[in-house]
Amino acid sequence: MNNGDGNILEVKDLRTYFETEDGVVKAVDGIEFDLKRGETLGIVGESGSGKSVTNLSILRLIPTPPGRIASGEIIFDGQDILSLPQEEIRKIRGKRIAMIFQDPMTSLNPFLRISKQLMELTQLHLGYSKDQAYEHAIKMLETVGIPDARSRVDSYPHEFSGGMRQRVMIAMALSCEPELLIADEPTTALDVTIQAQILELIKKLKRETGTSVILITHDLGVVAGMTDHIIVMYAGKVFEQAPTRELFKCSGNPYTKGLLRSVPDPTSEQGALYQIPGLPPDVAHLPPGCPFEPRCERAEDICRKEFPPFVQLTADHHSLCHFAVPDSRDRAARHVRRQISNGAVDTIVHRARLGLMADDGAHRSRASHLAQKSGIRSCR
C-alpha cells in the first residue's frame, strides 16, 4: 500500500508512559513527525530524552508492564501499527522495519554461528531454502564489507571485532531489504575510525536500496551529513524540528543551540568541548513550565510558569519555546555553519576524514593532532 503524500511513516501525538514506584514516567509525551519514503530522519537529544522509547514504540517493543502506549497513531505505509494484531506486527518487524542497536550483542546470539542467524531471517520472512539463505548470508556479509565473507560466515559473534559485529548486525537488518531502517546510536560505542566507516556504510546502502532511515544519536554532528530532517527531543517532547540544513543555519531553540555548541570545532585552538550546564530533568516530576528552564540561558519568568508553545518558524520548521525565532547570527553555532558552508557538511565527514587518514599511516600524526584539537580522544 502506498499512501498519497509519499510518507512511509507518520507518527501522531504519540504518548508512551511507564508506571514506576516513583510515579508515571512520561518518556514520550505527544510527539509528531513524518518520514518521507527514501529520506533519512535524525532524532537527536541527550540521554533520557525519549529517543529509544519513540522507536521501540514504532516496533511495538515497549515492555508492558511497566510501559504502555497511552495514545497516538503510528502510520506505517498507510496502516496504523498500534491497531495491528501481534501476528501482523511480527511480519513487519525484521522484514519491513529493521532496527540496529548501539550494542550488537542485543541482536546477535553469542551461541549461534553468524550464518545461522542471517539464514533464519530470510528463511522465515522470504521463504528461502537452506542453500539460498546460506548464499544470501555470504552476499550480505560481502555487502557490509566483511573481508573473506565465505570463510568467515560460520564464525561465532565473539570471533569478530566490535566494528565487524556492528557490520554483521547491519547485514542482518538489511537482509530482507526493509523499507525502514531504524539505527539507534549505531556508532556510539565504536572508535572514531570505525564510526565513520559504519556511517558511510549506512549512507551507501541507503543510496543503493532506497530504504528510509531513522538515525538516532545524541550528537548533532553525526546527523548533519546523513539526514534530510532532524527532530530534537528533550524530556519526551519535540523541542525543534526542521530540514537539516535549516536547523544548522538558523536554529530557533535554546536547547538545540546548546547541542550545536557541543559539536566539536576542529579548527579551534581550544580542545575543550562545551557542555550544556546541569542535567536532563526527571520526567516523572516535571515542573509546570518549560522542562529546559533550569538549564536555559535564555529563560525568563514566563518559562517557569507556562509550558511553551510549538511555534511555526517556516513551512517546515517548528520550535518549542516562548522566544522561538530563527537565528542565523547565533555565534554559538558559527563553527558548525562554517563547516557546512565550506562544503564539509558535517562534523562526521570531518571525523570520517580523520578516520580514513588515520588508516593511512602517512597521515596518522596529522590526523591525531587534528583529533586532539577537536576533542576526539579515541582516534588511533
Ligand SMILES: Nc1ncnc2c1ncn2[C@@H]1O[C@H](COP(=O)(O)OP(=O)(O)O)[C@@H](O)[C@H]1O
Ligand atoms: N522500562 C522502563 N521503565 C521505566 N522507565 C523507562 C523504561 N525505559 C525507558 N524509561 C525511561 O524513559 C525515558 C526515556 O528513555 P529513552 O527513550 O531510553 O532515552 P534515550 O533518549 O536516551 O534513548 C527515560 O527517563 C527512561 O528512564
Ligand code: SF4
Ligand atoms: S521556553 Fe524559555 S526556558 Fe524553554 S527553551 Fe525557550 S527560553 Fe529556554
Ligand SMILES: [Mg+2]
Ligand atoms: Mg537510547
